Amino acid sequence: MTEEQHNDPISDATGQTASSGIPDAAASADAAAAPADAAGADAFVDPAGADAFVDPAADDAAPVADDAAPYGVGPFSLREVILGGVWLVAFVVSFFSTSTFGFSSVWGRGIDWVLTIGVPTVAVFLIVLRRLSPSGIRRVGSLGIDQFASVSFSVAAVLWLGQVWAQLGVTIAGGPWVTSWVIWVETVLMLAGVVLTVFAPLIPGLAEDFQGRPEVVARPSARSVRPVAARPRPAPPAAYAPQAQPPAQAQTYDGYVPAEGYGSVGGATGADQGAAPIAGPTDQTRSLSQTPDTQAHAQPVQQAFWALSPEERDVIDENGAPIFRIGPTAWALVIEDRGTSFVIRHEDGRVGLLTDVSGVTRG
Numbered sequence: 001m002t003e004e005q006h007n008d009p010i011s012d013a014t015g016q017t018a019s020s021g022i023p024d025a026a027a028s029a030d031a032a033a034a035p036a037d038a039a040g041a042d043a044f045v046d047p048a049g050a051d052a053f054v055d056p057a058a059d060d061a062a063p064v065a066d067d068a069a070p071y072g073v074g075p076f077s078l079r080e081v082i083l084g085g086v087w088l089v090a091f092v093v094s095f096f097s098t099s100t101f102g103f104s105s106v107w108g109r110g111i112d113w114v115l116t117i118g119v120p121t122v123a124v125f126l127i128v129l130r131r132l133s134p135s136g137i138r139r140v141g142s143l144g145i146d147q148f149a150s151v152s153f154s155v156a157a158v159l160w161l162g163q164v165w166a167q168l169g170v171t172i173a174g175g176p177w178v179t180s181w182v183i184w185v186e187t188v189l190m191l192a193g194v195v196l197t198v199f200a201p202l203i204p205g206l207a208e209d210f211q212g213r214p215e216v217v218a219r220p221s222a223r224s225v226r227p228v229a230a231r232p233r234p235a236p237p238a239a240y241a242p243q244a245q246p247p248a249q250a251q252t253y254d255g256y257v258p259a260e261g262y263g264s265v266g267g268a269t270g271a272d273q274g275a276a277p278i279a280g281p282t283d284q285t286r287s288l289s290q291t292p293d294t295q296a297h298a299q300p301v302q303q304a305f306w307a308l309s310p311e312e313r314d315v316i317d318e319n320g321a322p323i324f325r326i327g328p329t330a331w332a333l334v335i336e337d338r339g340t341s342f343v344i345r346h347e348d349g350r351v352g353l354l355t356d357v358s359g360v361t362r363g
Contacts, residue, residue: 070208075131077209083149083196087124090189091117098163098182105182116186120156120193123149142221146197146210153193160187234348306331306363307342315344315352323352331363 073081094117097103106113126145129136140148164187167179200206308331314322315332324346326332335351336343342354354360 070211076128079196079200079206079209080127080131083127083193084124086189086192086196087120090186090193091121093182093185093189096180096182098180100178100180116156116159119152120149120190123152139219142219150194150197153190153197157187157190157194160190163187236347304333304335305337307334307344308332308361308363309354310359310361313354313356315346315354317352323350326354 070077072078076084094106094113097105106116123145126137126140127149130138130145137145139145143151160183163179163183167177167183171177195203196206201210307326308328309326310328312325312327315324315326317323326344332354333345334342334354335345340355340357342357342360343351344354345351
């Protein structure tokens, strides 16, 4: 009994320890697993919904962006390859005769080759150079290379189509058929070049060549024009009128003392003297107040008037050189009448002297 009594606590303690140790380990494992599960749940479950779940393995299957590089043949796009083939056939065909009466190609008829096949050749050469030399020519004047190619093939197509139209007109009128198959083939090929340059941005499959291109600043000659302002016209000269003279100011001269009422003597003024009568100016004050300046201002100012010359006459400057002419078609403004001559002011502000005033009509 005693051993059992002694063993029971030990076994109980051991069992309690063992049993308590197992739950603690399990609890620890559960506690450790719980954050991991929570982290995993947070990592794969979006509170916004299951639509927000993204599988990392699905990156390889992501759709291709719209601005991704299109497939081509070597460094050239599909559109450029087709355009180069069209040009090559047209270039070879251009060496054949366009007439059924003797040999006559576009290369032997003066400068007909320049616009019919020469300019499209330059356009295709620039397209090839753009791919092979990224730092090469990027534009022709204010036109980009693709724009230049559009213009080149459009002009060539119109010229070849003009030859076809002329031949049809001759045939309908009963004339002979003098052109060969060359003009028909060239017309079709140049129209194909127009489709591959002008209308390519509208055709699916060819429009990819124009998508995703980097934006660049346009040259000044390719930008929108600035608004134009009307040039201001000079205002018509106003008629001369005598200017109001400023009121005369009292002046003090050496050795002269103004009489009472014309100035302050000993600090007294007319206002301080009350209603005392003011003496009028004496002959001495009149003679002193009439200085050369006041006499010049006292001269009457001439009134400007319009004059019409019976014939074309020169108006000269101070050196005697003609600066403009007046005639019977327009009135001239005279700002000074010197008796035998007039001082004339032009509409643009120039002033000259009219020496011949005979027969002039005053307005």
